[in-house]
Amino acid sequence: MKEVYTLADLRDWPAATAGEAPPLRLSVFGDPVAHSRSPQMHNPALAAAGLEARYCRLHIRPEELAEALRLLPKAGFIGTNVTIPHKSAVMELVDEVEPYAREAGAVNTVVVEGDRLRGFNTDGPGLVRAIRSEFSVDIRDLRVMVLGAGGGAGRAIAVQCARERCERLVLVNRTFEKAAALATELAPHFHGPRLLGPTARLEALPMEPGPLASALENTDLVINATSCGMKRGDPPVLPASLLQPHLMVYDTIYTAHRTPLLADAEAVGARAANGLSMLLHQGA
Numbered sequence: 001m002k003e004v005y006t007l008a009d010l011r012d013w014p015a016a017t018a019g020e021a022p023p024l025r026l027s028v029f030g031d032p033v034a035h036s037r038s039p040q041m042h043n044p045a046l047a048a049a050g051l052e053a054r055y056c057r058l059h060i061r062p063e064e065l066a067e068a069l070r071l072l073p074k075a076g077f078i079g080t081n082v083t084i085p086h087k088s089a090v091m092e093l094v095d096e097v098e099p100y101a102r103e104a105g106a107v108n109t110v111v112v113e114g115d116r117l118r119g120f121n122t123d124g125p126g127l128v129r130a131i132r133s134e135f136s137v138d139i140r141d142l143r144v145m146v147l148g149a150g151g152g153a154g155r156a157i158a159v160q161c162a163r164e165r166c167e168r169l170v171l172v173n174r175t176f177e178k179a180a181a182l183a184t185e186l187a188p189h190f191h192g193p194r195l196l197g198p199t200a201r202l203e204a205l206p207m208e209p210g211p212l213a214s215a216l217e218n219t220d221l222v223i224n225a226t227s228c229g230m231k232r233g234d235p236p237v238l239p240a241s242l243l244q245p246h247l248m249v250y251d252t253i254y255t256a257h258r259t260p261l262l263a264d265a266e267a268v269g270a271r272a273a274n275g276l277s278m279l280l281h282q283g284a
Contacts, residue, residue: 004034004057007064013075022046025053025076029060029068030083035230035255037276038081041283053078062086066093072112079111081283084227087121087152094119104156108282123153124160126282127252131221133281134273135248142220142248143168147207147237150178153252154225158182162189162202170215171204179204213242224251229259236260245269252278 001020002009005027009016017024026046028038034057042055058080060068065086072080082090087106091097094110094117101107107119128139144166148154150173161169169186173179183204190201199218205211216222228237230253238261243249249265254275258266265272 001054001056004059006059007061007068010058010068010071010075013071020054022052022054023076024056025078026055026080027058027077028055028081028083029058029065029086031059031061031085033057033059033083036083037254037279038283041280060086062089065089069093069110069117072110072117073115077112079109081109082107084152087156091119093117100124100159101156104159106152106156108153108156121156122282123156123278124163126278126280126284127157127160127223128164129281130273130275130277131248131250133277134250135221135271137221137248138164139166139221140164142166143170143218144221144223145170145172145215145219147172147222147224148226148228149173149182149204150175152225155182157223157225157252158186162186165189165192167220168199168201168218169203170219171202172207172212173204174207176204176206179206209239209242212238216242216244216247219247221248221250224249224253224259224261227253229253229261230255232257234260236264238264240264240267243268243270247271249273250278251275254279 028036039055090107097119101119101121104121108123109120111118144161146158149158149171171179171183224237228234243265247270249270249272251259251261252275253259262272
């Protein structure tokens with residue numbers, strides 16, 4: 001099995017995968033995708049379950065996404081996962097989107113049913129389980145700040161936090177208007193009797209040090225859902241000076257190296273974890 005396949009391979013899948021047994025019938029689409037650890041998780045699970053299928057990586061660029069999805073039934077696929085940067089775009093390219101994925105504004109799993117494609121999202125529920133396993137707490141009891149809440153996994157995580165009716169939710173995005181629009185959508189989840197004094201239960205903020213410093217005083221859990229930190233040399237998504245020992249910091253990135261956010265969090269005594277547990281639980 002190749003480390004990464006491409007659209008050219010998918011166009012003639014029988015030839016590209018000749019001799020592969022069990023057949024490659026599941027995948028993850030991404031751009032980039034070589035870093036994905038999903039095959040290392042799913043292939044042992046498929047073997048243990050006695051299923052005649054294997055899972056591979058497909059490097060699919062944005063302009064190739066529509067064609068790649070429509071090739072899946074012909075290539076004999078059961079389905080595919082989708083990761084950065086496709087989670088929002090795929091919603092408009094499948095035949096049906098289940099309600100949670102529609103609210104989350106992103107699809108990370110596509111199921112092939114005959115010639116029809118159905119979109120699902122497991123990021124939010126996977127995050128809830130990951131936080132419980134890493135920090136032994138439930139999101140519904142926490143004041144949560146989501147960095148990168150404008151779309152993709154960040155939006156899905158924010159929607160899940162709202163559905164869990166967490167104590168407080170702060171949505172942060174470089175494009176403030178996206179965070180503000182999402183806050184408006186999620187407002188109905190926060191109508192109720194809980195009181196936090198003068199602090200609003202739901203708030204949208206720009207990615208600026210001043211507003212963030214104040215909000216972090218009333219935050220228990222920081223979740224980084226941006227791609228900042230995936231590459232070595234990326235700047236910190238938050239200035240180190242803003243981090244405090246009382247925080248729990250969860251970075252959805254799970255590269256082999258520690259991201260600047262996790263390194264800075266640990267340096268100030270905060271509890272920190274990377275996204276491997278979310279990968280596990282959303283995948284399961």
